[in-house]
Amino acid sequence: MEKFEVTILGSGSALPTIYKRPTSQLIHYSNKYYLVDCGEGTQVQLRKAKISFLKINHIFISHLHGDHYFGLVGLISSMHLLGRVGDLNIHAPKEIEEIINVQLRASYTQLRFKINYTFLESKESELVMEDKNMQVFTIPLKHKILTNGFFFKEKPILRKVKAEKLKFYEVPHYEIQKIKEGADFVKPDGEVIANSVFTFPPEESRSYAFCSDTAFREKIIPIIENVTVLYHETTFLNKEIALAKKTFHSTAQQAGKIAKQAKAVKLLIGHFSARYEEKHHKEFINEVQLEFDNVQITKELNTYEVN
């Protein structure tokens, strides 16, 4: 099974503190790295996590509140100073291009690499990236400004073949890919051998959903249904539910409801308001568990498997 995991680079909310950095997460699948959000200080967190900046080819920005992107132009500048030449792909609201360009112009910086932008404008979920193993869909969220979560969906995994059966039925090499994808085998004499003779069932394909920042929004359920690991913001505890509504954020219990309805395997939470301290963590867990059991509070620089 390919490695599929997420490293939390920053899990705080709008106001950076000594203890919590603003939002950023690194999704790692096999040998690929995808960055989601890039708050101030993300570069240093990447260094602490020992991730080369040059391995990141896709950056997804949920929305243009500073705590989700103020570290981006610094990261781009560092990539330039480190000699990057390969294209960088940025998936973000359209204003990001001018924000980056106005700052590059001010320093007369001509990047040695190309930035390909995908502007996120739709109010419907859309496929914004696809490579050999992964599809990434937007999750339109409900926040003060245009905001998307991101759904990382592993492509269907191939069946594992039984080498001795392939040999016994003299399956030609060029047929094997189709068999891994689930096809039966037709012998030269026309006899059909069922796929199940040659293969073991595949592992279930896995998925990761990033949902921050957002008010409680059940509309996202069909997009993230059966998600393996869901990260859902929990800016507030229930006693601040009015403030959560007003500021378009979620409470811990609301995140639990989303996880339950989406039939998630596991829920990760974070983006706590700066008013909360370590001593409140148990309350966050308790409130989520009114709805959903398998929950964990994200810790910066910790890595969580998507299994």
Place this chain on the structure above:
Amino acid sequence: MEKFEVTILGSGSALPTIYKRPTSQLIHYSNKYYLVDCGEGTQVQLRKAKISFLKINHIFISHLHGDHYFGLVGLISSMHLLGRVGDLNIHAPKEIEEIINVQLRASYTQLRFKINYTFLESKESELVMEDKNMQVFTIPLKHKILTNGFFFKEKPILRKVKAEKLKFYEVPHYEIQKIKEGADFVKPDGEVIANSVFTFPPEESRSYAFCSDTAFREKIIPIIENVTVLYHETTFLNKEIALAKKTFHSTAQQAGKIAKQAKAVKLLIGHFSARYEEKHHKEFINEVQLEFDNVQITKELNTYEVN
């Protein structure tokens, strides 16, 4: 004597590392705070130094390379979230206004406070700020793009009066300020009593010069002459003098030459290229001391007196 000191928030160069933050310094005079440069992560350093963001009313930006200002928009956003209402004064190259505005627009943020900009465009030294105790002059530097250092000059300090002499000569209250400023006293009968009868000589007024980033530039000497504490960048050691010239930076020995020629009392150095490590520090000191003895390497979150 009023407190006059500088706290180093970041002393690294272009590439942030785990150990060195990009440039930022906080000058503290009496009850006033002035911020010079604001690299990414300055907010967190201010928090570590336990400085309230709201106490900072003047920010000076030397130039628009990212390692000197990428933390500014985040600091402004946090000031907004923390409820600032008092004006903020920013002294910087003119492009800074659009850089800030394009980011505030993207998040539909309407600041509750006003930003007064002083655009730094002149190639000559100019007075850019003056308050009760302090004057700040630009120090035009030599770098790839328009860059200014800043010269913080304490205003002439008043003479200390001898209370018993004031009483003896029955000096009226409204004459005392003039005597502190150095005037003689004329008695009602016309007799002139020399100022020295009433006062002790004042302390010498102090100054702090910030010079980063810059190539070796002797033209700055007349501006900073007799400076109390000079901070001068030393991006490179002498063996990289060609690279220093090419990138418009200085070597350790060159900084020593400037300190010597300016008759500085003390030299602080920093902004070392990321290629150098702790083990090179002794070499930086040695090279400076070929020219100038009283030198110290700046350490982040350390505070240095300007005395």
